[in-house]
Amino acid sequence: MEKFRTKVKQRIAISSGMALVTVVLGAFSIYSIIFSDHSTATLSDGFVAGFQFGLIISIFGFSLFDIVKLSLAINDETKLTILYNKENDERMKTIRSKAGMPLIAITSVLMIIAAIVAGYFNIVVFYTLVSAVAAQLSVSAVVKLYCLKTM
Amino acid sequence: MKTRIKELRKERKLSQEELALAVGTTRQTITSIEVGKYTASLVLAYKIAYYFGLTIEEVFDFSEENEF
Numbered sequence: 001m002e003k004f005r006t007k008v009k010q011r012i013a014i015s016s017g018m019a020l021v022t023v024v025l026g027a028f029s030i031y032s033i034i035f036s037d038h039s040t041a042t043l044s045d046g047f048v049a050g051f052q053f054g055l056i057i058s059i060f061g062f063s064l065f066d067i068v069k070l071s072l073a074i075n076d077e078t079k080l081t082i083l084y085n086k087e088n089d090e091r092m093k094t095i096r097s098k099a100g101m102p103l104i105a106i107t108s109v110l111m112i113i114a115a116i117v118a119g120y121f122n123i124v125v126f127y128t129l130v131s132a133v134a135a136q137l138s139v140s141a142v143v144k145l146y147c148l149k150t151m
Numbered sequence: 152m153k154t155r156i157k158e159l160r161k162e163r164k165l166s167q168e169e170l171a172l173a174v175g176t177t178r179q180t181i182t183s184i185e186v187g188k189y190t191a192s193l194v195l196a197y198k199i200a201y202y203f204g205l206t207i208e209e210v211f212d213f214s215e216e217n218e219f
Contacts, residue, residue: 082172091176091189092180
């Protein structure tokens, strides 16, 4: 359990780092929105910027949630054991693997990064990649829900 | 697969949560094994049987699995 405690501490540090990065990026986004030249901006520019800002806010929210959850668990032995059991539960591992995890998560993150970069050059590529990510995550979620019901 | 987990739990006045914590799994997995939706791995089956001080065959019913 000591190994897991160390791992949890590392995860708290990573989440704190992520939260800090998102705060900086968020502040930069707000700054760019306020001080950008609106006369030359197109509707798609606004959409890509809005998507980025939404993504930053979501990552910030998830990081905060993770920090609170892990901090509560690290100070309580029972909660830590429950968290360990939840993460290493064989049934959940099977369900996750049937839902395509972690490959779906990795490809989704890569596709989102590609979509944001592509969004600056071609908005159609941006929409296509975001739709593809939404589709693959939906399929994964449906499979996971089905397995949770039947297993 | 049929099991005697629920019966053994009741005898020992044990909740699913307590059993899950003792054998290193989740309450949901214990529920799934009890209702026969999920078949435990050899390791988990051994942990559950060991916890109750019984053999795997005494906790899990393999009679249906032997039918070809």
